[in-house]
Amino acid sequence: MDGAISTFPSARIAVVTGGNKGIGLEVCRQLARNGITVVLTARDETRGAAAVEELREQGLSDVMFHQLDITDASSIARLADFLKTRFGRLDILINNAAFGGVEYARDPADGSVTSEEELSGMDRDQRLEWLWRNTRETYDAAKKGLQTNYYGTKHVIEALLPLLQASSDGIIVNVSSDFGLLRLIKNEELKQELNKVEKLTEERLDEVLATYLRDFEAGEVEARGWPMGFSAYKVAKVAMNAYSRILARRHPELRINCAHPGYVSTDMTIHTGPLTPEEGAGNLVKVALLPEGGPTGAYFALGEEAAFV
Ligand SMILES: NC(=O)c1ccc[n+]([C@@H]2O[C@H](COP(=O)([O-])OP(=O)(O)OC[C@H]3O[C@@H](n4cnc5c(N)ncnc54)[C@H](OP(=O)(O)O)[C@@H]3O)[C@@H](O)[C@H]2O)c1
Secondary structure (H helix, E strand, O other), rough: OOOOOOOOOHHHOEEOOOOOOOOHHHHHHHHHOOOEEEEEOOOOOOHHHHHHHHHOOOOOOOOEEEOOOOOHHHHHHHHHHHHHHHHOOOOOOOOOOOOOEEOOOOOOOOOOOOOOHHHHOOOOOHHHHHHHHEOOHHHHHHHHHHHHHHHHHHHHHHHHHHHHHHOOOOEEEEOOOOOHHHHHHHHHHHHHHOOOOOOOOHHHHHHHHHHHHHHHHHHOOOOOOOOOOOOOHHHHHHHHHHHHHHHHHHHHOOOEEEOOOEEEEHHHHHOOOOEHHHHHHHHHHHHHHHOOOOOOOOEEEEEEEEEOO
């Protein structure tokens, strides 16, 4: 019957955002290898379908595609409807999709932008410096960074929350970064406020992000103590971490954690990271598959629990 729940799979069901490439694609592969039914989502149908095809060719038949642009409310609603009709629940949500918050001087999707010669022998800081030289931080890119990485992720969570609550062990992994650590906020008062999650509210996070954008537009990012270098990306991840902690307190029936994959070679880093996407994804999947009763409201770096600060 149309609209009815058509299957009750015993396997756990996972949704991965931004699953068409990079770390997200590898997360899909590793979850599927663990016997989990994976809904690989991507904003672009062609790229998403091609990624599913790649996994199916490797014998991972329990992977399906659904379109999802995390900045598009109707796209999010369509995914929620699909999951409700098809499965009636969701067990694992991996919020992986993100945007660098910068304009790239060279197209990161062009595999030829870096060469081994350019990067070989560079340590992490030198690679990051190289990356900074090849990016520009504009107001539009900063705004899009917050809209995608914070608000997009938040809206996906809000829409899928009832389905996660319908699971016996609903899990959210918000893909974070060491660029989201509170130590990067130089305004001591704000840093402490963002760390006091028992008092923090979503409305206050909205105000903080609006203030950040005003300061960005006024050219006062450094003067006001905001993070420098991939500034909007860092601020969005700081906010997402704080939101995760608020949500984990509000929903003790779920497990909601943040996880940093490590510095990974993907389009986002213009392939400067020393870790492979497989290694980065492994650090996230490890958190997603922690046994029942495991931590919630926590931050993991490279698969190990660490401080938000
Ligand atoms: N790479 C690292 O070193 C590193 C370090 C720390 C944290 N992370 C985090 O790891 C995650 C994955 O990053 P990555 O390195 O794999 O980056 P990536 O290769 O650039 O992949 C980003 C993914 O996000 C998708 N995306 C962007 N905007 C979207 C939107 N509005 N709706 C849906 N999907 C969207 C992209 O889709 P398109 O292909 O359509 O653009 C792509 O699938 C991100 O959350 C990132 O912040 C990465």
